[in-house]
Amino acid sequence: MVEISSDVIRGYNDTMILYILMKEPSYGYEISKQIRTISDEKYIIKETTLYSAFTRMEKNGHIESFTADQDPNGNGKKRTYYRITDAGRQYYREKCEEWGLTKDVVEKFIEQ
Amino acid sequence: MVEISSDVIRGYNDTMILYILMKEPSYGYEISKQIRTISDEKYIIKETTLYSAFTRMEKNGHIESFTADQDPNGNGKKRTYYRITDAGRQYYREKCEEWGLTKDVVEKFIEQ
DNA sequence: CCACCGTACTACGACTGTCGTACTATGACT
């Protein structure tokens, strides 16, 4: 049974990051820009929140990091990329399920 | 303009409490039972979370406490009741608006 | 008669995630 957690955005930052990494590996700056555009500028994740999420998520095994050149010509400049793992995909699916539940619960207490 | 906050359930506990207090003043134990039943047993607020919410909310001016007899016959046993203030009602309305925004944002990152 | 359950809390401390602030470093543009 899906357990409802006590954090939502606080818990859903990880979910947003995973959603982006589902398509292809990416890196911090790019992910933050994507979150901004996908949310229509309504949510701008703080840098520190994002990078501390990476650390946590890598520890949890939801993502893996690797370094790659900034441009394909490979002139030395490196970036840290992240790629979603199977555990991360699994976690994402669970969070999506949990969201349905959470939304239903919260909406019972919301008017309009 | 409504700002999106980073906490949802974490921030919506207060909203749930206010929702209940909109109807009539109530007290801790009763509120916790109502949250459980309204949410169809899907969300059970922890006692410590609830009572620390009361302290915070009274400090914020969203609720007011008063003591009253446990039963109308008034045989000495007292309970701490809480009543919503105008500021609390205002806050509740804002949170409801914010919820619409938050939901839309989160759902852009959710599949299904 | 005593143990336990439901009621109605309070106290304390730990933990987690977020966020403010600040700093580094590079390349492009002006």
Place this chain on the structure above:
DNA sequence: AGTCATAGTACGACAGTCGTAGTACGGTGG
């Protein structure tokens, strides 16, 4: 020469939640 965009790292504060525990009272069951 200065500023902006990029791409981060480090550190510490803070808020809200939660585990644990303890108090107190009344009613019910064995």
